[in-house]
Amino acid sequence: MSPTRDASPAASDHTKDHIQRLVADLERNPTSRAVRLLKREPAHVVAEVLLTLDLSVALKALARLKRDRRNAVLALLPPLTREQWTANLSYPVASVGRLMERPVGLFRPELTVREVVEQLRLLVKGAFITYGYVTDAQGTLLGVLVMRDLLLAEPTARVTDIMLRDPFALTPRMPVAEAVRAVWTKHFPVYPVCDDARKIVGLVRGSVLFEEQNTRISAQAGSMVGVEESDRLATPWLRSLTFRHPWLQINLLTAFLAAAVVGAFEGTIQRIVVLAAFLPVLAGQSGNTGCQALAVALRGITLGDLTRGKEGRLLTKEAWLGFLNGALVGVVAAAGMYVYARMQGNPRAPMLAMVVFLAMVGSCVISGVSGGLVPITLKKLGFDPATASSIFVTTSTDVASIGLFLGLATLLVR
Numbered sequence: 001m002s003p004t005r006d007a008s009p010a011a012s013d014h015t016k017d018h019i020q021r022l023v024a025d026l027e028r029n030p031t032s033r034a035v036r037l038l039k040r041e042p043a044h045v046v047a048e049v050l051l052t053l054d055l056s057v058a059l060k061a062l063a064r065l066k067r068d069r070r071n072a073v074l075a076l077l078p079p080l081t082r083e084q085w086t087a088n089l090s091y092p093v094a095s096v097g098r099l100m101e102r103p104v105g106l107f108r109p110e111l112t113v114r115e116v117v118e119q120l121r122l123l124v125k126g127a128f129i130t131y132g133y134v135t136d137a138q139g140t141l142l143g144v145l146v147m148r149d150l151l152l153a154e155p156t157a158r159v160t161d162i163m164l165r166d167p168f169a170l171t172p173r174m175p176v177a178e179a180v181r182a183v184w185t186k187h188f189p190v191y192p193v194c195d196d197a198r199k200i201v202g203l204v205r206g207s208v209l210f211e212e213q214n215t216r217i218s219a220q221a222g223s224m225v226g227v228e229e230s231d232r233l234a235t236p237w238l239r240s241l242t243f244r245h246p247w248l249q250i251n252l253l254t255a256f257l258a259a260a261v262v263g264a265f266e267g268t269i270q271r272i273v274v275l276a277a278f279l280p281v282l283a284g285q286s287g288n289t290g291c292q293a294l295a296v297a298l299r300g301i302t303l304g305d306l307t308r309g310k311e312g313r314l315l316t317k318e319a320w321l322g323f324l325n326g327a328l329v330g331v332v333a334a335a336g337m338y339v340y341a342r343m344q345g346n347p348r349a350p351m352l353a354m355v356v357f358l359a360m361v362g363s364c365v366i367s368g369v370s371g372g373l374v375p376i377t378l379k380k381l382g383f384d385p386a387t388a389s390s391i392f393v394t395t396s397t398d399v400a401s402i403g404l405f406l407g408l409a410t411l412l413v414r
Contacts, residue, residue, distance in 0.1 A: 043069070043072040043073050043075075043076055044076050046065075046069075046073045047073050047076040047077055050062055050073065050077075051077070051081070055099070055101060055208070056098070056099055056208060056211075056212060058085075059085065059088055059089065059098060062074075062085065062089070063089060063093075070089075074086060080102060081102070083102075084101070084102040084202070087201070087202070088100065088202075091172050091173060092173065092175075094175055094176050094177075094212075095172065095173050095174060095175055095176065096170050096171065096172055096173070096174045096175075096176060096179050096193055096204055096209075097172030097173060097193070097201075097202070099176070099204050099208050099209065099212060100172065100193045100201070100202030100203060100204045101202060101203050101204070101205070102202065102203075103133065103192070103193075103200050103201070103202055103203050104123060104127045104129060104203070105120070105123060105127070105129040105131065105132045105133055105145075106132075106133050106134075106135050106139075106200070107119065107132055107133070107134055107135070107145070107159055108134070108135070108136070108137075109134050109135075109136065109142055109143075109158070109159060109160045110158070111158070111159050112155065112156055112157065112158060112159070113150055113153045113154065113155050113156070113157050113158075113159065113162070114155035114156065116132060116145070116150065116159055117150060117155075120132070120150075130147075130189050130190045131144050131145060131146060131147070131190055132144070132145030132147075132150070132159075133145070133192055133200060134159055134160065134163045135200055138197075138199060139199040139200055140197065140198050140199055140200075141167065141169060141192055141194050141198055141199070141200045142160075142163070142165070143159075143160070143163030143164055143165050143166075143167060144163060144164045144167040144192070145159060145162065145163050145164075146164065149162045149163075150162070167192065168186065168188075168191070169191065169192045169193065169194040169198075169200075170182065170183075170191050170192070170193050170194075170204060171193065171194065171195065171196070172193050172195065172201055172202065176209060176212050179191075179204075179209055180209055180210060183206060183209065187206065188206055189205065189206055189207075190203050190204070190205050190206065191203070191204050191205075191206065191209075257395060257398075257399050261399055261402050261403045261406070262279070262402060262406070264406075265406035265407070265409075265410060268406055268409055268410045269406070272346070272348075272352070272409060273344075274337070274340060274341050274344055274346060274352065275352075275405070275406065275409055277340065278333070278336075278337055278340075278356060278405070279402060279405065281333060281336075282333075282356075282359060282360060282363060282401045282402070282405050283397070283398050283401050283402060285326075285329055285333070285360060285363070285364065285401075286360075286363040286364055286366070286367040286397040286398075286400065286401035287367070287393075287394055287397050287398065287401075289322055289325060289326070289363075289364045289367040289368050289371070289397070290367035290368065290370050290371040290393040290394070290396070290397040291371060291390065291393065291394075292368075292371065293318040293321075293322075293367070293368045293369075293370070293371025293372045294371035294372070294374065294375065294389055294390065294393050295371075296314075296318070296371075296372070297314060297318075297371060297372045297374075297375045297376065298375055298389070300314065301375060301376075301379060306376075311372075311376050314372045314376075315369050315372050315373060318368035318369055318371060318372045319365050319368055319369050321368055322364040322365040322366070322367060322368030322369070323361060323364070323365050325364050325368075326360045326361035326362070326363065326364030326365060327357075327360075327361050329360055329364070330356065330357040330358075330359075330360035330361050330364075331357065333356050333357070333360050334353040334354065334356045334357040334360075335353070336356075337349075337352050337353045337355075337356040338350065338352070338353035341353070351412055352409070354412065355405065355408045355409050355412055356405070358408055359401065359404045359405035359408050362400075362404045363397065363400055363401035363404050363405070366396070366397070366400040366401070366404070367393075367396075367397040367400065367401070370393055370396040370397060370400070371393050371397075374389050374392050374393050374396070375389050
């Protein structure tokens, strides 16, 4: 439970065991089952359940309720909690504002150490306080009070004499990934969150930041192939089916594109049967090249390395790596084609080997660029760059590699 919450509303005639079961279900799967579990419960029970959860889990569940239902639940929360949660939900998903708690431990600069300590004696009974924050009448953050300094200072000293000035702070609209990079070398247990006017609007715990970032990174691999973040071990099979199946249908449609390319060169394959044996080889190598580039691009977006203006650098690097890898692999593949064609008694073995080499180089270059371009494009369009990106990369690499291979064979081998 969040340490800064007020007393929760009564659970009415619902037993504590029922509340605990709902809480356990939501903690195991806070998003996909939230609406289904809570929509059958009275609003005051939903409020009781949410107040029992960790803040980030509670807000994820609350955000998935319909607006009228969400407002009804918020109306039953204690005033301070309602005010803070409403503020949390006003910020973008995956931002610091969604994770921040109500600011506590705020003190005016004219107070003495003795007065601050007396206030702390009361405040710690209802909240877990790590630092004190010195603010002016408008709530502007002036400094941070460390408990050790309070303990050692003279009781009559002013807090302005012992506070840490110009403290580090996050902003509520800052993406979690960016915030994690900003605090990477600081390792403070709690960070103040201030708006553009430097007014303190909340606190966010370092552990919560890193936990949220780890959750998003762990979900990235599944998102690449159309598996939702909320699709977990405890998710019912029918709901998992609804998550995954639409993407498989899309994958099937895209596979038809590759099949259409093969069909367009059916005559070439009938005349030169040995080409069919190397189609999987080419598609596999180009697919791996594209997935490698995709992984690097997604890592760059997640860690913030791929900032605006660096897209061209990424695509150039992946194209060059695709060329080098394609050339090195292409030499081996060309030798394999030459030996295989000679064993089949095909007199055009040298030309077929050249076709394989050129196709391998070209397809690896295209695949590398595609692996970097797909997540960049999805991000620019406002979508999650990891969402089913592997499906789009695989399609583009298959179509490009097969089309290039069979097209070169049609032109060069007559």
